[in-house]
Amino acid sequence: MRNSVVTFGAIITLILAGAPVAQAESEDLKLSFGLRAGYGLPIGIAKGGDSHYDIYLDEIVKGIVPAQLDVGTFLGSHFYVGASFQYAVGLAVSECQGDCGASAMRIGLNLSYHHPWSEKLSPWVGLGVGYDVLDADQVPSVMTGELEPTSSHGRLEGFEVGNLQGGIDFNVAGPVWFGPYVTGTLARYDGQDARFHSWFMGGLRLLVRR
Template identity: 25%
Template structure:
């Protein structure tokens, strides 16, 4: 009887130790990581507001140019690098490059013109993760930064001369920049492994283009003069953006 009791106690201790070891392994395997984290994302971008106000447009009129006049949206590529200080808190920096889908418009890109545009955003960013230990981890992030918009447009124009209208070529190369006062991101990540997660995100921004630089080059047939002039002054263009997409994160 004593021998059977000893065997039973030994078996119970062994099973308990095995169970504890399994729990320790599981806890180690699924604990939320800290340390360096890299994120890449892809999405679609839309906006409302102004590129600039009260300046010369491509049809030579004076007025405002809205985002809706110049673009049908954009495709942003996101890169984010930072540090998971704790499983809940991420501190780092973001950068995004957006290919802008230009829109045919007499104000910004007349019919038959070649037009291209891109946007660069960058700045610091922090996130709070609500359930870092769970299989799906929702988060919210806040940041601010700078935005740089680059445009290149070229096409044929009619230039009035004493002998009548003459066909020439106009090339516009501009860079418009300004602060992004705030951006807010909400999203979530499904954990695909200890170091990889993937999920959707939605970002909203409020910003303003406050500085515009560049040149306009007009090329006319000889012997008429050709020339390059700086872009005229423009008032600030406040605007907002919405970006919706997916992102993947790696814990390095």
């Protein structure tokens, strides 16, 4: 997993550095920063049971509390390209007893379109890809369907093939914008009988736009 994350992180860095070259030739690169917080719901199957029990994502965690950092640049006044890192605390399911810790992580690339409705209001919509990791102290067994303590086998990871996100930004003062956002992802963890799952997240975002 570590090698995959390092490789993907290197790709993100190269793309983010190279995307605004045309703009940077005429003016200095100006980075924008965003910080998001919210709540996420698990949807779909974390891993297939290969003719046994399918393990649903909401059988591992009932929800997540994510915090996300966005770093990127605006290409003109409408288009944004950037990278993101998200870390989330997982909320234990009611059936879990004992050690029930869980966490989720996402890293990715995002492209969004921002429509300046007015000087104070800017709705936006975007797409992205990334890498998705879930760590849990207990994961249901594909043989019994019952929660079992895990070691390294409690880590699930794989590529996020796409996400759709959108929101509304309200200008607070100068370059500072604030408003609600929603994100829906589609990903598949590695492994035998891999299946698709999603996170549906919503919350608030603070953006310093330059």
